[in-house]
Amino acid sequence: MASVQTGLSRKLLTRVLSVYFFLTFIVTIGQIFTEYLSTKSHIESELQTLKNTFSTSLTRAIWEVNLPQAQSIAEGLMELPIVTGVQIRDENGDYIADLGVTIAQIRAPITSGELEDHDGGLFSYSFPLVFEFSNRASTVGDVTLYSNFDIIFGRIEVGIFFLVGNAIVKTAFLVFLFMTAFRRMLSDPLMEVTQKMSAFNPDNPEKSKIYLHLEEENELRLLQYSYNQVIDDLIVSQQQLRNTQSELQRVNKKLDDQNLLLEQEVAKKTASLSQIMLDLERQKDELIANQRELRQENENRQYIENVLREKNSELAQSMENLKLAQDQLLESERMASLGGLVAGIAHDVNTPLGVGVTAASFLNERLVEIRKDYDNKSLTNNTMASFLDEAEQTTSLLLTNLHRASDLITSFKQVAVDQTSEAERVFNLNNYLREILQSLGPTFKHTKHEVSISCPEDLFICSAPGIIAQIITNMIMNSIIHGFENKSDGHIVIEVKRDKEDVLLNYQDDGAGMTADQLSQLFDAFFTTKRGEGGSGLGTHIMYNLVTQALDGNIEAFSEPGKGLRYEIRFPART
Structure with missing residues (x-):
């Protein structure tokens, strides 16, 4: 040690x-x-x-x-x-x-x-x-x-x-x-324990027990008890080991007898096994024949799988072409809506511009006359006063019509730019709805249809304004084309309010309404009641996709025949 x-x-x-x-x-x-x-x-x-x-x-x-x-x-x-x-x-x-x-x-x-x-x-x-x-x-x-x-x-x-x-x-x-106490209470007992452990004899463990001369119970006394207990357990284990060895010798003798009987039984089983092997050889030949049949069947199945794979590829290509066509139809619908705005705005802009040109021409003629009278020194106070009144009226008329044209172009430009872009920005929803309504003004010019908007003036949202413009435009145009087809004095109410973190938009017209069957197909692609009159059936489908995907919201429609159509749209404000 x-x-x-x-x-x-x-x-x-x-x-x-x-x-x-x-x-x-x-x-x-x-x-x-x-x-x-x-x-x-x-x-x-x-x-x-x-x-x-x-x-x-x-x-x-x-x-x-x-x-x-x-x-x-x-x-x-x-x-x-x-x-x-x-x-x-x-x-x-x-x-x-x-x-x-x-x-x-x-x-x-x-x-x-x-x-x-x-x-x-x-x-x-x-x-x-x-x-x-x-x-x-x-x-x-x-x-x-x-x-x-x-x-x-x-x-x-x-x-x-x-x-x-x-x-x-x-x-x-x-x-x-301290030295005296440590030597008596710790060093000497530990030395005695060490010597006893070093002199441990596994053949006679009883003599290896420790007996310390301590005046009180402490950890060393517990160590003595634990070590002596281990010695006692070792003695018991050795006795059990000897008993187990005797039992093992008896079992080995019995095992030899069993092995002899087992050899005799194996000889009998060997004969039976030979017969079984012959039967297995026959079954093996049958399995080989079945494998050939299965191989032929697998080859036929692989051929069919290759044919199906080619058909799937053709089907996938057809789906891509169909999606491309659908995207083109959606873009065409958007451009058609924008084209309608362009035509209406161009007509409405021509009127104030024409008035402005006429006023400017009249003012120019009067200036030529005044210049002529001034050069001939025949300009009178009455002539000058009459010219100033006419000039004031003409410039007022000119400015009024130019402001009208500027407002129309500004509204159209904002809505047109937004409809061709899906960029998001923070904007005032109340002002933007009124710009959309102003850009659609030519559509109501020759009708008695009325559109009223109820929206908080301080409602700001973060979204793509072009999406809002396209949704409102589609709903209004659907009301005019379908709901007010046989009605000259239709009413449309757009009500917007803030509901916690969401915006709730209610759209209501008093048009012809829809049947329950038509209402169930309202948002399906290519569904239209004007199939033979140029309707594409994509307006409401585009609305549904824009609300649910672009705005991350939901849209519901409610209608009965003769009671108009109501849309309820909810989407997050994200401000």
């Missing part, structure tokens, strides 16, 4: 004593420092007491300009054990006496008593010299008394030696006490 370099008890003792040494050192240093501060405070108090003893005589000597007496007082102060230096200055800051260990003073005259620490363990107490005469106080100078660390150490030297000696004696006693 390998020897231990450093025993557990020694390590434990070392750590305990290290902590004790550290704490003792810290406490001793603290006590010395406290003694130092106390002695320093006492010496500072003594220096302050000297002020009351010498200040009166020193003040009178300086007041009477008796400098030898002042110097004699300074020498007397130097004889005191606590004083290592004296500085006496007059009211101008000039030195009268500078004895012992001092430092140069560059400050103004002292006005009150103050303590101050200096380098090298030097500290001082300064106070002014005030002479009172006829109830008047005059400062005649100041005094600075110095003391240092050596004075303090001289007073606490015996105390320091006592503290250090006391700590050394206590430490030595505790070291001896």
Whole structure:
């Protein structure tokens, strides 16, 4: 067994004593420092007491300009054990006496008593010299008394030696006490346990038990009990092992007898197995024939799969072509809607532009006439006044029609740009709905149809305005074409409100309405009631896709014959 370099008890003792040494050192240093501060405070108090003893005589000597007496007082102060230096200055800051260990003073005259620490363990107490005469106080100078660390150490030297000696004696006693206790309570018992374990004899474990001489129950006593219990368990296990070996020998003998019987049985089974092998050979031939048939069937199935794969490819190509055609139809529907706007706006813009051209031409002719009268010096006040009235009316008419044309073009431009783009932006929904209605104005020009919009003026949303424009346009055009087909005074109500984080848009017309069968197919692609009259059947289908996909919302339609059609659209505002 390998020897231990450093025993557990020694390590434990070392750590305990290290902590004790550290704490003792810290406490001793603290006590010395406290003694130092106390002695320093006492010496500072003594220096302050000297002020009351010498200040009166020193003040009178300086007041009477008796400098030898002042110097004699300074020498007397130097004889005191606590004083290592004296500085006496007059009211101008000039030195009268500078004895012992001092430092140069560059400050103004002292006005009150103050303590101050200096380098090298030097500290001082300064106070002014005030002479009172006829109830008047005059400062005649100041005094600075110095003391240092050596004075303090001289007073606490015996105390320091006592503290250090006391700590050394206590430490030595505790070291001896700990070493003795550790050896008796830990080291010796552990050594005995180690020797017993090293001398363990597996053939006679009873002699390897441990019996420690301990005065009390502790962990080592528990270790002894546990180790001895392991020994007892080992003895029991060895006895059981011997019994098991005897039983194993008996079982092996019985197994030999069984093996002999088994060999006889195997010989009988071998004969039966040979017959079975012949039957298996016959079945194998049948399986080979079946495999050939299955292989032929697999080849036929692969041929059919290849044909189906080609048909699937053709079907996928057809689906792509169909989707492309559907996208083209959707784009055509959008462009057709935009084309209708262009035609209507162009007609409405021509009217104010024509009026503007006529007004500008009339104004130009009148200017030519006025210029002619002016050149011939035949221009009268009445002619000029009449021209100014006509010019004012003409320019007013011109500006009104140009503003009308500008508003139409601005509304159309915003709606047209939005319908050709799906870019998202934040916009005022109320203003934008009215721009859409203004761009659709030519559609209502020759009819009595009315559209009313109810929307909060401060409702801002983040969405693609072109999508909103296309949805509103499709709904209004469907109402005009289908709902108001035989009606000249239709009414459309668009009501918008904010519902928490969503926008709720209700669209209602008082047109012809729809049957339940027509309503169920309203959002299906290519469903239209104007099949033979140019209807594509994509308007409501486009609306449904725009609301559910582009706006991430939902749309529902409600209608009965003769009661008009109502759409309810809900989508997130995302502001």
